[in-house]
Amino acid sequence: MTISGVALLALCTLLGQILGELLGYSLGVKANVGGVGIAMLLLIVARLQLQKRGLLSVGVNQGVSLWGSLYIPIVVAMAAQQDVVAAVGSGPMVIAGGAGVVLICFLTVALIARLSPGGETMDEIEARERREARATAAAAMGSVL
Amino acid sequence: MIARIDHLLVANAFLVAFAIVGLVMWLSNAISTRLTAGRIHGSAIAILIGLAMSFWGGLATGGHKGVADIPILSGIGLMGGAMLRDFAIVATACEVDLDRAKRAGMIGFIALLLGTVIPFLFGAALAWAFGYRDAVSISTIGAGAVTYIVGPVTGAALGATSVVMALSIAIGVVKAMLVMIFTPMVAHLIGLNNPRSAMVFGGMMGTVSGVSAGLAATDRRLVPYGALTATFHTGLGCLLAPSILYFAVRAWVGGI
Numbered sequence: 001m002t003i004s005g006v007a008l009l010a011l012c013t014l015l016g017q018i019l020g021e022l023l024g025y026s027l028g029v030k031a032n033v034g035g036v037g038i039a040m041l042l043l044i045v046a047r048l049q050l051q052k053r054g055l056l057s058v059g060v061n062q063g064v065s066l067w068g069s070l071y072i073p074i075v076v077a078m079a080a081q082q083d084v085v086a087a088v089g090s091g092p093m094v095i096a097g098g099a100g101v102v103l104i105c106f107l108t109v110a111l112i113a114r115l116s117p118g119g120e121t122m123d124e125i126e127a128r129e130r131r132e133a134r135a136t137a138a139a140a141m142g143s144v145l
Numbered sequence: 146m147i148a149r150i151d152h153l154l155v156a157n158a159f160l161v162a163f164a165i166v167g168l169v170m171w172l173s174n175a176i177s178t179r180l181t182a183g184r185i186h187g188s189a190i191a192i193l194i195g196l197a198m199s200f201w202g203g204l205a206t207g208g209h210k211g212v213a214d215i216p217i218l219s220g221i222g223l224m225g226g227a228m229l230r231d232f233a234i235v236a237t238a239c240e241v242d243l244d245r246a247k248r249a250g251m252i253g254f255i256a257l258l259l260g261t262v263i264p265f266l267f268g269a270a271l272a273w274a275f276g277y278r279d280a281v282s283i284s285t286i287g288a289g290a291v292t293y294i295v296g297p298v299t300g301a302a303l304g305a306t307s308v309v310m311a312l313s314i315a316i317g318v319v320k321a322m323l324v325m326i327f328t329p330m331v332a333h334l335i336g337l338n339n340p341r342s343a344m345v346f347g348g349m350m351g352t353v354s355g356v357s358a359g360l361a362a363t364d365r366r367l368v369p370y371g372a373l374t375a376t377f378h379t380g381l382g383c384l385l386a387p388s389i390l391y392f393a394v395r396a397w398v399g400g401i
Contacts, residue, residue: 013235024380033380036231036353037373040238047239067236071368072188073166074233075358077225079195080166081213082322082354085203086315094312097271098319101264101290102350105324106331108259109349113336116252121338122366 005063012043154217162220169194189329189362196322234357234376237369252341253374256348261382264290264351265390268316280395282309286316287394288386292352293317295382302387321355328359337363340370347371351378 016039020032027033043064050056154161173191199211208214213222223229268290272283285305289296289312296313299305305313328337328346336342337360347356347370356375360367 009232009236013232016235017231020380024383027384033384034377035380036234037376039231039235040241040369040373040376043235043238044241044243061239064236064239067233068239071233071237071357072191072361072365073163073170074225074229075188075354075361076169076191076195077162077166077221078230078354079192079225079325079358080198080202080218080221081211081225082196082199083203083209083318084196084200084211084322086209086318088200093271093275094315094319097268097286097290097316098323100271101267101316101320102323102327104263104267105260105349106327106335108263109256109337109342109346110335112252112256112345112349113342116341122340122364123338125340126366 001057001059002063002066003059004057005060005065006067007063008046008060009043009064009067012046013039015039016042151217155219158217158220159223160220161217162224165218165221166224169198186329186362188358188365189326192325192358192362196325230354230357234353234368234372237372239369240366241369241373248341253344253348256345257374257378257381260349260351260378261291261385262390264320265382265386268313269394277309278398280391280398281305283398284386284391284394285309285313287390288382289313289316290320291317291382291386292379293321294379295386298383299386299391303391317352321352324350324352324355325358325362328355329362332363337367340367343367343370344374347373347375348378351375351382353379 013036016037017032017035019038020035023033023038047056047064050060170187170191173194174187176190177187202212202215202218203209206214210222212218213225265287267287269283269287271290272286277283277286281300281303282305284303285296285300286309288299293314294317296317297310300310300313332338335346337346343360346360350356350359353372353375356371357368360371
């Protein structure tokens with residue numbers, strides 16, 4: 001059932017947000033600390049557990065991946081409701097501040113990437129996974145024959 | 146008759162939002178393949194169109210929520226609001242490779258710390274350069290350079306004036322928008338093509354909206370890794386900015 005995947009996702013998201021609030025509260029912070037991150041970890045753990053018990057049905061995966069695939073359109077809708085007028089019109093300090101901080105952060109990311117080579121790129125990972133899938137398929141064929 | 150259709154569209158605002166955003170996505174992908182031969186990602190163009198729409202919406206209504214202030218487009222507010230955004234980000238967790246995330250754990254944490262302290266120091270120096278001399282204003286503006294949520298949370302905790310609060314929010318918003326726009330352009334320069342650098346990027350840039358949109362426009366497969374660290378960034382900022390970082394600023398400017 002597709003709804004079971006959507007429900008699992010909703011449960012993980014809500015539980016993550018609640019735990020994030022509790023963490024923020026216990027640290028004396030007026031904000032949610034890592035709610036979405038905790039929810040992501042919960043979802044990963046839940047899927048692993050379901051998989052282990054053989055309960056990870058096509059429907060569950062469908063319900064989750066439906067929302068994952070709507071992610072970019074949702075981001076576009078988010079961009080369409082920012083206060084761009086205020087950001088553009090609020091003067092040199094704001095523009096200088098925003099531009100400067102982004103530049104510094106980009107430079108730091110580049111520096112960290114230089115200092116510790118990043119390993120496989122996404123393209124290399126997918127190529128390797130395809131190779132491995134072919135290898136296991138070939139092995140399975142071999143054992144059948 | 147027009148009034149009746151208008152009423153119908155407002156009553157179905159969420160569906161209108163799906164239709165409009167779908168149209169924007171389709172148009173962006175067409176522009177991407179036809180006019181740029183796929184060099185600029187369709188999602189990047191769609192996000193730029195989104196920002197342009199919000200500029201137009203802000204001018205047309207005088208409101209603060211872009212096109213979401215226009216009644217028939219109010220569904221965009223729900224579709225792109227925090228609830229569905231977080232819901233969709235969590236859904237991308239399915240694509241995370243746990244081993245790979247674990248291996249990037251330590252460096253992600255370092256990036257989170259740097260991503261809080263470096264922007265704060267920059268913002269604080271900027272506030273100083275623009276003539277602010279009290280620790281509360283300097284810290285609030287510094288916190289705004291972390292993200293537009295850390296700014297007002299810090300300002301509220303320290304009792305900053307509303308002008309300073311507005312400034313700190315605006316710096317954070319400009320940061321988020323610039324991250325959305327420039328990430329795909331600088332991605333290959335800063336080595337943003339693997340899960341680990343995406344986690345560093347998420348921890349460093351922080352703004353969940355900027356990181357998630359910027360990575361979406363660069364390479365959709367990197368989104369979950371960046372989001373995983375970025376989501377801790379605001380919390381860490383809200384923890385450090387009104388406490389340790391504020392005390393450091395107060396010690397430096399001589400306390401009020």
